[in-house]
Amino acid sequence: MTVIQGENLTKSYGKILALDNLTFQIEENKLTGLIGRNGAGKTTLLKLIAGYLKPSRGEINVFSQNPFDSLQVSANIIFIDNQMVFPAAFRLDDILTEVAHFYQNWNAKLAHGLFEYFSFNPKQRHSSLSKGNQSTFNMIIGLAARCPLTIFDEPTSGMDSAVRKDFYRALLKDYLEYPRTIILSSHLLSEVEDILEDILLLRGGTKCLHQSVLELKEYALGLKGPKQKVLERLKGQELLHTEEFAQGSLYAVIKKQGLTSQEFLKQADLELLPVSLEDLCIYLTDNSKGGIDHVFKQ
Amino acid sequence: MSLSNNVLSVASRQYVYKLKANTSGVYSLIFIQVLALLFSLSGIQSMSSASDTLIVNVKYYSGDIMIAFTFIWIFFMALRLTSINYRTMDFTLVTNRLSSHLSNVGLLLTAIVFGGISSSLMGFVLKIIMYFAFDRSQIGVNGFYPVVSNILLGIITTGLYMTLIASMGYLLGILIQIHVLFVVLYPSALFGLARVNPQVLKLSYDFFASETSPLIFAIRIILSSLILFSLSCLLSNRMEVRK
Structure with missing residues (x-):
């Protein structure tokens, strides 16, 4: 089943063209890496998929419907980046409890397991975490939510290399245990190529290639x-x-x-x-x- | 694909989430009302006249300042809910624009219930202070001792006004999201209207403030607030988030 389908997708911010006639599709239960240089349009594409932005031209369908302002799509997506905001009144353990009500596949055991493994202080506030720890905490939410479509936009920014390795391992293990469609955008391809199945390579807002990692290694x-x-x-x-x-x-x-x-x-x-x-x-x-x-x- | 995701169920989950996240709003309400109480203690109006043999000094005390401060409080509560930070908070989790607005309105209505009751009851705190601070014979008795129906009417009226003010604040917040210039345009449009056609403002004041039938008054306020809230929804419908 095709989960995401983009047809001549174009997005411009004023005169700047972020995405240019991008046509692609992503199949169900694949772990796809979205790779590209700075400014290639990775984040823009992911935000279009999540329904945060509206395409200037072209069409995008997620679970066969337009994601913009769609509750159905929103309920089946989690978008993890370092701009996530949680109420200042919530401590970290409050966030884990409260967020759980929104996602029906929420795995509390996994969330708390990871939470303890990365030795977070449950009494701390999200805004007082360091950048790397914020990314780690957001990643925990992304994994535990077990959404049919999980989007990680530069999830490892600020993480040290030990945590990054743990994250990739956790992502792979949880993906194998509970297969779902995952899109991971990253600069560090050398780190993620072992866990990815497909690679969607963007260049200047257009698709450069979209192939499986195995094919690419022989490219x-x-x-x-x-x-x-x-x-x-x-x-x-x-x-x-x-x-x-x-x-x-x-x-x-x-x-x-x-x-x-x-x-x-x-x-x-x-x-x-x-x-x-x-x-x-x-x-x-x-x-x-x-x-x-x-x-x-x- | 999950199925139990109609707007109301998501909005109610968001409402509970926001309620828990905004419990500190109660403290700001208490702070503002205590502040207003302090201002009220000096009396809002005084009048004195003197002749050769007699000096009369009349001081009016009223809970109006507390009500006014509560109005300002709910206005900024509504304004704050439309800020980018709050919107991003919604769009971090499951939401769409409608469910986000619905849960915001729910939160505002809860704040209005709190604010309406507490600001009306603060009037009694003032009266109690007056009662003990002054010689009883100096108090004008008319209207001093409470009647239950009046208290209820006071609470409901305050709440209704707060609803109207909240919907105006919310609309202003949405307009500011569309363009920052609305910070200036919104009040200047009101003042401009008042200058060009003073009748309009007087009419709208009469429309809300001079109605003597509580039922018609309530219907007018609720309908106007509904219109303003729906306008906010419509205007923000095409807005992009988390840019």
């Missing part, structure tokens, strides 16, 4: 060797990325498209390198070829 091939040889060998191929090293050596990344590594191994001075997902996404979303090096060459 590209890196080749390193003397510049002339590499260029010669890759003639006719689309270069995703090139990087020059000292002594005329060149590193190039191409789309794999069914090429096997055997074909390259014949040439002795060519070195085959794996391309990490994170690097691949950086290459794919590069604005200009050549990356930061280009600036210094001029």
Whole structure:
């Protein structure tokens, strides 16, 4: 079943185009990573899905209805980011008790388990928590709510690496125990690629690609060797990325498209390198070829 | 997909949530009324006349200041509920715009019940203080001793006025959300109207204040408040949240 469907989705803030004709769909019970550079439109897309914003053009459907101002959609969604506000009068343990009334799948045991594991002080107020702790607390709510559609927008901002690892593990475990549709937007692809199933990559408000992580890992091939040889060998191929090293050596990344590594191994001075997902996404979303090096060459 | 999510059930859950979150509102009410009581102690009006042989000094004491302060309190309560912070609080959890408004109105009505009763009863605190602070013979007896029906009428009237004021504050809050300029436009429109056509303001004052039949008065206030609240709902219907 398709949970989210976007049709030519466009959102502009005044003259600034945040999303540009985005068409995509997200299937039920998938853990999708929303990846993109700063300002690629990740948060805007997530807020459109949650029904907080209205598309300027195009259409979005969540659970087959327009999410804007829809109670039905709101009841089945939880949107976790670091802008969540809870009443100043509530202490942390009050929040956990009160929020539970809104979500029918609320898992109090999980909430309290995580709450104690991360050693929160139940008497503290949400606003007095540090940024990392706020993110952790919001994450607990996001997991315990067990909403059919759970959206995490940069959930790990401010968390230290130990907590981030715990969070990914908790997310994966709870997802396996209680499968649901989860969208996770993040900058740190290297950290989340192990738990994601699909990746939706945004570039400048448009869809760059939407594939499973397994496919993406086979997407590209890196080749390193003397510049002339590499260029010669890759003639006719689309270069995703090139990087020059000292002594005329060149590193190039191409789309794999069914090429096997055997074909390259014949040439002795060519070195085959794996391309990490994170690097691949950086290459794919590069604005200009050549990356930061280009600036210094001029 | 959960099914038990009609607007009323969500709004009532939100109402309970907000009630618990706003218990401190009672303290601000108490503070404001005690403050008003202190102001009232010096009397709101005094009149004196003197001749060669006689000096007459008349002082009026009244609970009006307490009522007025309670009006101001409910106005700002309503205004506060429309702030971005409160809206984000709603949209952190399950809500839509209608259920958010409904639970806000519920919360305001609860505040009105509290404010209406307490401000009317504060009048008695003032009277009791007067009773013990002055020589009994100096008190003008007319209307001093309470009659139950009058107390009830006082509470209901105060509550109704508070409802009207709350709906005006709420509308102002929504307008400010639409554009900040309404902070200035709202009062200046009222004053402008009063200058251009003073009759309008007098008519609307008469419409609410000079009605002698309690029933018609109640209907007028309730209908007007309903219209203002619905206008607020309509205006905020297309508004984006958590931008």
